[in-house]
Amino acid sequence: DAGVIQSPRHEVTEMGQEVTLRCKPISGHNSLFWYRQTMMRGLELLIYFNNNVPIDDSGMPEDRFSAKMPNASFSTLKIQPSEPRDSAVYFCASSLVLMVGHPYEQYFGPGTRLTVT
Amino acid sequence: KNEVEQSPQNLTAQEGEFITINCSYSVGISALHWLQQHPGGGIVSLFMLSSGKKKHGRLIATINIQEKHSSLHITASHPRDSAVYICAATLSGGGADGLTFGKGTHLIIQP
Numbered sequence: 001d002a003g004v005i006q007s008p009r010h011e012v013t014e015m016g017q018e019v020t021l022r023c024k025p026i027s028g029h030n031s032l033f034w035y036r037q038t039m040m041r042g043l044e045l046l047i048y049f050n051n052n053v054p055i056d057d058s059g060m061p062e063d064r065f066s067a068k069m070p071n072a073s074f075s076t077l078k079i080q081p082s083e084p085r086d087s088a089v090y091f092c093a094s095s096l097v098l099m100v101g102h103p104y105e106q107y108f109g110p111g112t113r114l115t116v117t
Numbered sequence: 118k119n120e121v122e123q124s125p126q127n128l129t130a131q132e133g134e135f136i137t138i139n140c141s142y143s144v145g146i147s148a149l150h151w152l153q154q155h156p157g158g159g160i161v162s163l164f165m166l167s168s169g170k171k172k173h174g175r176l177i178a179t180i181n182i183q184e185k186h187s188s189l190h191i192t193a194s195h196p197r198d199s200a201v202y203i204c205a206a207t208l209s210g211g212g213a214d215g216l217t218f219g220k221g222t223h224l225i226i227q228p
Contacts, residue, residue, distance in 0.1 A: 033215045043203065045215035056215065089158060103148035103167070103207035106216065108160040 004109035006092050012115045018080040021112045024073055025094030033106065034067055034077050035091040043091070049075065050097060082116045089113050120144045123204050123219035131227055136191040138222045140204030149180050149187045150216060152203040160203070163189070194226045 005024040013019055025032045034046040047057040049069045057067070064083070069075040079086055093106040121142045130136055140149065151163040164171050164178040166187070171178050175194075180187040191198055201223050205216040 035215070042220045043205075043216075043218040045217070048215045059215070091160060093160075103165065103214075105162050105165045106150070107162065108152075110159055113158075 004092055004094050004107055006109035006112050010113050013082055014117055015083055016081045019082045021077040021090050023075045023092030026107055029094035029096045031095045031097045032075050033093040037089045084116045087114055087116050120217050121204055121206050121219040123222050127223045129225045130194055132195060134194050136194050138189045138202050140187045140219055142185050142206050145209035146206040147209050148207040150205040151178050151189050154201040196226045196228050199224055199226050
């Protein structure tokens with residue numbers, strides 16, 4: 001399997017522009033997670049989906065952030081409008097959850113390094 | 118106070134030394150994860166454990182549920198072990214929950 005695929009790997013944009021990050025989970029996985037990593041705050045959960053349904057979006061910093069999972073093989077994280085403080089590495093991860101209440105190993109994508117100037 | 122705390126933040130050791138990284142947590146968890154992040158940035162899951170001990174090659178992870186503490190050990194350390202090691206928890210309440218992370222331990226193994 002190719003693993004979790006993220007695109008683009010690097011994104012540089014100007015403040016105010018819309019940014020869309022993409023993720024393709026491992027085939028057969030039914031849970032998908034978006035994380036953000038910054039020097040100040042480390043890794044943080046933004047949102048996770050189970051069977052394409054958003055389960056917990058309490059980590060999404062503000063209304064400028066939105067995420068969708070239209071099908072089992074694709075998810076997007078959108079920032080509109082972007083701000084310099086959104087600069088970070090954004091990771092997508094997926095897992096196969098066979099039974100709610102039982103944790104499962106997560107597989108991370110390579111990340112997207114976002115720079116907002 | 119963070120729900121997951123790691124120590125030390127930074128660790129430099131000589132090749133061959135036995136390495137221990139500690140993780141403590143203050144909330145109920147269903148599993149404790151150890152992750153490795155290399156300088157290139159990629160994150161790899163090393164262990165997921167909810168009790169006892171797991172071993173993979175030179176890496177050993179242990180967890181003490183009563184004391185809410187986990188350790189990651191590296192035996193016969195090598196420069197290629199240099200990376201950031203991150204402790205993370207799946208909090209109790211649902212198997213589809215995201216991870217709650219410690220701040221990471223930056224490990225450097227000198228030849």
